[in-house]
Structures are given as structure tokens and as C-alpha cells.
């Protein structure tokens with residue numbers, strides 16, 4: 001029997017340093033997130049980052065936490081419940097880090113008689129530290145605990161025409177009545193090194209060049225190419241003016257160079273260039289979370305207004321929007337009926 005496993009990265013159990021610390025430990029000790037050798041990762045994460053970050057992160061989480069829990073978890077649960085109403089297959093939700101484990105979610109499916117699972121990483125773009133890590137974890141768990149379960153992965157959907165339509169529709173709704181000077185597509189950043197590492201050709205990715213705009217098989221796993229594609233496709237779908245749209249990268253950790261331009265630098269720069277009314281969209285995430293609600297909707301707004309901006313909106317993620325749930329239902333139900341995937 002077929003079933004669906006929705007996967008996201010996860011949140012701490014509460015916005016306190018006591019619960020944030022083990023969550024951050026699991027997150028940052030992941031070799032696909034901090035991709036240095038184990039000894040160095042241990043020193044970096046446990047010896048340095050975890051000495052101060054849990055308190056800071058807990059404060060940030062406290063600002064966005066809902067009565068029902070972490071927004072990322074609550075929204076993912078709402079999405080799951082809605083999807084269940086659109087399919088006859090069992091649907092479960094698992095998280096890469098934290099207490100809502102992938103193992104429990106797979107057990108839930110197995111208990112309902114499921115042995116053929118579509119895994120759905122809730123990320124439109126491929127990155128080692130998001131899409132790849134949830135898929136590899138799901139495969140490891142399957143091998144160890146559910147050897148008779150078959151897994152099929154929904155590919156990154158960053159350029160799927162139906163997804164672009166749903167995303168564009170959500171953007172145009174949010175922009176209604178907002179006379180913007182500029183729309184910024186702010187994507188979660190990753191270290192530059194990661195896109196070189198994910199390049200299967202080992203020669204295509206040049207970081208600073210125009211590699212992302214020339215055809216290559218490397219783009220199947222190139223996060224930067226994929227996010228630029230999403231921006232371009234939405235721009236075309238909505239007929240947006242070239243000069244009024246750009247992309248940037250947020251949420252970097254100190255140390256390595258990360259993908260540029262950095263979102264916080266753009267918040268400083270725009271008002272000086274006369275772009276004082278700004279709309280920010282965060283399409284690397286399908287659910288609002290710490291990185292959108294705190295970093296963009298709160299901190300980003302403050303920074304932009306302090307730099308001389310006058311008007312600022314953060315456009316919500318797709319969350320549990322009906323058209324998004326219906327699109328996911330179309331993909332999974334089609335796979336149930338025909339065994340085919342919507343895009344590759």
C-alpha cells in the first residue's frame with residue numbers, strides 16, 4: 001500500500017536554551033550542514049558555537065513562538081491535516097532534527113499497512129543542508145528499521161509550472177494595494193563551498209561567473225541556479241519589471257563566504273538608492289519559520305526602516321494555503337495512480 005511522508009528540518013521543543021541546545025547540536029553536527037571533518041566539527045560546534053548560540057537562538061524563537069508551538073511545526077501539521085483530506089493514502093510528517101523523528105513517522109505509516117512511500121522534502125530547491133540531508137536520513141532510517149519499505153523521492157519543484165503559478169498567485173495577492181519600489185527574493189544562504197561540492201561535473205560551478213545561467217547537468221543539484229530560476233519564472237509569470245526585482249541570501253553563519261548578495265546588506269543599500277518601499281518574499285521555505293518570521297519580518301524590517309526605508313512587507317510563505325495543498329495532492333495522487341513523478 002502506498003503512503004506519503006512529508007519531511008522538514010524541525011524545531012526545538014520549546015524556545016528555551018535547555019531545549020534549543022540539543023536541537024542545535026543535532027543540526028550543526030550534521031555533516032551536510034557543517035561539512036568539515038568530525039574532529040574539527042566537534043571543536044567548532046561544541047567548543048565554540050554551542051557556548052553562546054543556544055541563548056541567542058532561544059531569545060529569537062521566543063519572539064515568534066505560538067501558543068500551539070513552533071510556527072514551522074504547527075504550519076507543517078496544518079498542511080499535513082489538510083493534505084489528508086485530499087488523498088486516500090496515509091500521510092505522515094517527520095522532521096530531520098528534534099523530537100518529531102522520521103523513524104516515528106515511518107512507523108506511523110507502517111502501522112497503517114504502508115510499504116511504498118513517497119518522500120516529500122518540503123524544500124523547493126536542492127541543497128546538501130536541506131533537501132539532501134532529509135532524503136539521506138530517510139534512506140538510512142529505512143535501511144536500518146524498515147527494510148521492506150520502498151522509498152521514492154519527489155524531486156525539487158523549484159521550476160514546476162504549477163508551483164510557480166501557486167507561488168506567483170500568493171505574491172500578487174500580498175502585493176495588492178502595496179505600491180512597492182522593489183521586490184526582494186531572499187533565499188536561505190549556504191556556504192559557497194557547498195555548491196562546488198554538489199557539482200557532479202566538478203568543473204561547472206565557478207561561484208562568481210555566469211555558470212548558473214548556462215545549461216548544465218550540474219543544475220540538477222545547484223542551489224544557486226535553482227533559486228535564480230524560481231525568481232526568473234515568478235518574474236515572468238507576474239510580468240514584473242526587471243529593475244524592480246532581485247535575489248539575495250540570508251541566515252549566514254560567521255566564517256566562510258556564503259552565497260552573495262547578503263540580504264542584510266541589501267536592506268542597508270536599497271534606501272540609499274531610492275528604493276524605500278520594499279516587499280520581501282522568502283521562497284526557499286514553504287512554511288514560515290524562525291528565518292522568515294524573526295529574521296525577515298521583524299529584524300529585517302527594523303534594519304530597512306533604520307536605513308531610511310519607509311514601507312516594508314514580508315510576504316508569507318505558502319504555508320497551508322489551499323491552492324498549495326491541492327497542488328501537493330495532485331502530485332501525490334498522480335504518483336499513487338500512475339507511479340510517475342510530476343517533474344524531474
Ligand SMILES: C=CC1=C(C)c2cc3[nH]c(cc4nc(cc5[nH]c(cc1n2)c(C)c5CCC(=O)O)C(CCC(=O)O)=C4C)c(C)c3C=C
Pocket residue numbers: 009010011012024027028032033034053057070072123127129130188189190191253284285288289290291
Ligand atoms: C532552504 C532551507 C535551508 C537551508 C539550505 C539551510 C541551510 C543551513 N542552515 C544552517 C544553520 C541553521 N539553520 C537554522 C534554522 C533553519 N534553517 C532552515 C532551513 C534551511 N537551512 C529552517 C527552516 C530553519 C528554521 C527552523 C525553525 O525552527 O523555525 C538554525 C537554527 C536557528 C538558529 O540558531 O539560527 C541554524 C543554526 C546552516 C549552517 C546551513 C547551511 C550550511
Ligand SMILES: [Fe+2]
Pocket residue numbers: 188251
Ligand atoms: Fe538553516
Ligand SMILES: [Fe+2]
Pocket residue numbers: 204205206211212213222224225
Ligand atoms: Fe551554477
